[in-house]
Amino acid sequence: MNKILIIFLLCISGLTNAQYQVNSNIVIANKDGYTYTEGHFQKSLRFVEFLIGQPMLNADKQYMKQESLKNFEQNPQAIINEVNNIDQQMQQLYQLTDIYQIANVRSALISQIYINSRQQPQNQSFIVQVLNKYVPLLAIDTQNLLAFTYKDFEGYVLMMQFNAGLLGENLQLSQEQLLQIKNTLTQQFYSMSLEQKRSLCSMQLLYEYMSKAYQQMTPQQKQQLQAQMLNQYYASYNQQQNQTTQNQANNYSVKWPAGVTTKAQKQAYIRKRQREYSGNQAAMNTYYNSMMSNHATMLNVFSNYDSNTYWQYKY
Numbered sequence: 001m002n003k004i005l006i007i008f009l010l011c012i013s014g015l016t017n018a019q020y021q022v023n024s025n026i027v028i029a030n031k032d033g034y035t036y037t038e039g040h041f042q043k044s045l046r047f048v049e050f051l052i053g054q055p056m057l058n059a060d061k062q063y064m065k066q067e068s069l070k071n072f073e074q075n076p077q078a079i080i081n082e083v084n085n086i087d088q089q090m091q092q093l094y095q096l097t098d099i100y101q102i103a104n105v106r107s108a109l110i111s112q113i114y115i116n117s118r119q120q121p122q123n124q125s126f127i128v129q130v131l132n133k134y135v136p137l138l139a140i141d142t143q144n145l146l147a148f149t150y151k152d153f154e155g156y157v158l159m160m161q162f163n164a165g166l167l168g169e170n171l172q173l174s175q176e177q178l179l180q181i182k183n184t185l186t187q188q189f190y191s192m193s194l195e196q197k198r199s200l201c202s203m204q205l206l207y208e209y210m211s212k213a214y215q216q217m218t219p220q221q222k223q224q225l226q227a228q229m230l231n232q233y234y235a236s237y238n239q240q241q242n243q244t245t246q247n248q249a250n251n252y253s254v255k256w257p258a259g260v261t262t263k264a265q266k267q268a269y270i271r272k273r274q275r276e277y278s279g280n281q282a283a284m285n286t287y288y289n290s291m292m293s294n295h296a297t298m299l300n301v302f303s304n305y306d307s308n309t310y311w312q313y314k315y
Contacts, residue, residue: 020046022087029069034076040083041065047086048127050093051110052134053151053204060130067126099209103202108145110135115142135204138182139189146201148189153182155203162211166229168267223263230266 024038049055072079096102114137117128135149157178164171189197260266
């Protein structure tokens with residue numbers, strides 16, 4: 001890999017580090033020998049917007065600043081220590097080089113906040129209110145610190161449509177289907193393997209990264225990715241039908257039927273097989289099974305391209 005990937009949710013969502021005046025010394029408040037500056041607030045704001053994956057509304061930012069000042073007046077030392085702790089966590093995040101790992105750390109932070117809020121339900125802090133508003137919780141694994149949020153569900157659906165597009169399909173889902181998918185994922189979350197949970201809880205970040213990386217690909221690279229995804233999907237489908245081996249699914253050593261050689265023919269063949277499914281649930285299951293493995297394949301494909309286009313060092 002020519003350049004180390006240090007991209008995290010702030011950068012992908014357009015929230016670059018330069019937007020936060022974390023070094024500002026403008027004094028906002030003084031109490032008991034402690035000084036709360038604009039830089040302190042900006043560090044907290046950067047952390048919160050990292051968790052939700054988008055900028056907060058201006059009204060919410062103003063409310064957050066008011067709450068921060070109120071808390072500072074009550075216990076200035078605790079607030080300064082809290083900001084310093086948050087900043088240390090962000091510095092550690094900047095050192096990570098794996099987008100999947102970054103997503104898991106983000107999920108762990110969200111989980112810990114929700115867990116703490118359950119232990120102290122009478123004290124719903126501002127950050128909990130923000131999470132409930134921007135990234136509502138659908139399911140949580142308290143043991144492994146994994147939070148499946150509504151944003152991850154949205155990322156999952158977008159990833160489904162993205163994968164379908166690589167297969168030549170225009171996947172459109174009704175409100176009823178979306179509700180069914182959300183309910184199914186939420187219910188099945190607790191019986192999933194640890195790896196499946198980690199994948200599902202990373203969907204918001206993974207989709208944002210992959211879709212933007214795909215947009216920067218050359219036409220030739222896009223064709224290469226589409227070809228690999230077609231083979232992966234076909235191998236995954238056959239594997240579910242006990243017609244291929246795990247080794248084939250992993251290495252794309254698939255043998256298409258006679259006469260199916262071009263991209264268009266492969267897409268048409270997959271559509272034909274899809275029409276043979278016994279209803280929407282079967283189709284959804286196939287999309288689910290292929291997608292939960294395809295995201296890792298796609299990350300590997302992106303990282304293997306000999307180009308600096310996709311890798312950006314931002315801090």
